[in-house]
Amino acid sequence: MKLGIIRCQQTEDFCPGSTCFHVARNKKGAFEGTDGNIEIVGFTNCGGCPGKKAVLRARMLVERGADTIAFASCIQKGTPIGYPCPFGRRMKELLVKNLPENIRILDYTHDAPDEKKNHSGSLRSDASKE
Template structure:
């Protein structure tokens, strides 16, 4: 049985990153999902822009719609794709708040 996941990405990266590597790694259980195994992404949204507070309500909605875990795309906590290399200054706090408010595990990266 495949785990259902909600994927949250940085709004600042959506102009140049189509999230294809995030989707591939989720489907194949690679990168940050090696321990979890393959997951089905049932929802995709951004953090809402800096400071990312919309990520919390969006993760809660994802849970209401069936997400069993939340995945932060690598652009949030790793600052990838590599040519950008800018980690979200609010990322760790967002992860903690999303976990507290949803009671779901947050995977920190995809690739």
């Protein structure tokens, strides 16, 4: 897997992305069950509310070799500030619409501290294309 991660610009002052890197390296969280190596191609932010640069940045990650784009948990789960992005769902819809179909999209990287550890990240599905 060649991974690009998109994070929330608002959380950059609170989180350096260490947990995202840790779970990818150790195949935990959304990466549990991944076969083969995981190479992080890039780690960038969404461009600020309302995620206006997420598609451009995802395309850049794909151009640099990413076959999977993950939204960092700060976007979908609200870690570490406890507030999920109100634009997260829309950003995912735009990525699904604007990226090649062979690019996998993960909803998050790791569970929030208070969540059980038995969840896995969802991959792009036919239902998400509607």
